[in-house]
Amino acid sequence: MRPTPHLLGFPAFLAPSALLAADSASVQTSTAGALLQTFLALVVVLGILYAFLWLLRRYAPSQTGTQGVVKVVGGVMLGPREKVVVVEVGETWLLVGVAPGQVSALHTLPKPEGYIVSPTASPQAPFAGKLGELLARRKN
Known part of the structure; x- marks a missing residue:
């Protein structure tokens, strides 16, 4: 049996540690790859969730119409x-x-x-008006 090329220049007592170092490097590489794959999967799932919620908000029937x-x-x-x-x-x-x-x-x-109730009247209406005013001032 012929010795492997990476062990030709090493004494016999260093060969097992050289093999262990090579194995640990491959383990670190596979761990980094697994972490990257997990992170990318998380990003994809969050992107799908964001797209679903955006579509739901955009096309769901709203409650701002007449009551x-x-x-x-x-x-x-x-x-x-x-x-x-x-x-x-x-x-x-x-x-x-x-x-x-x-x-x-x-x-x-x-x-x-003479009292007219707006169709979008709600307890938050004054707050929404104030917020709209502040945002309009901020843009100008």
């Missing part, structure tokens, strides 16, 4: 889980108390003269 017969006029938080909401049904306003597992009608009154 039909029932419209939320406004509301106030009374506690961490309780709130009072004014709901318009036809020409009548209902003051409704909302708590976990319970909705109670508190008061009924006719719709005020």
Whole structure:
């Protein structure tokens, strides 16, 4: 049997350590390759998730359209889980108390003269308006 070329110049007692060094280099290379492959797979999965969420947001039916017969006029938080909401049904306003597992009608009154509820009215509408103003100022 002929000795391998990489062992020709080494004494016999150094040969096993030379073989171990070659094996450890290949292990380090395969570990780096595995880490790179895992990282690239993660990037692909995150890219697919981002594309799916973008498509869902773009083509899903939105809730900003008309609300039909029932419209939320406004509301106030009374506690961490309780709130009072004014709901318009036809020409009548209902003051409704909302708590976990319970909705109670508190008061009924006719719709005020000349009051128009916008179809996108929500408790966040004032915040959205302020944010829009600040962003417009920032662009200019």
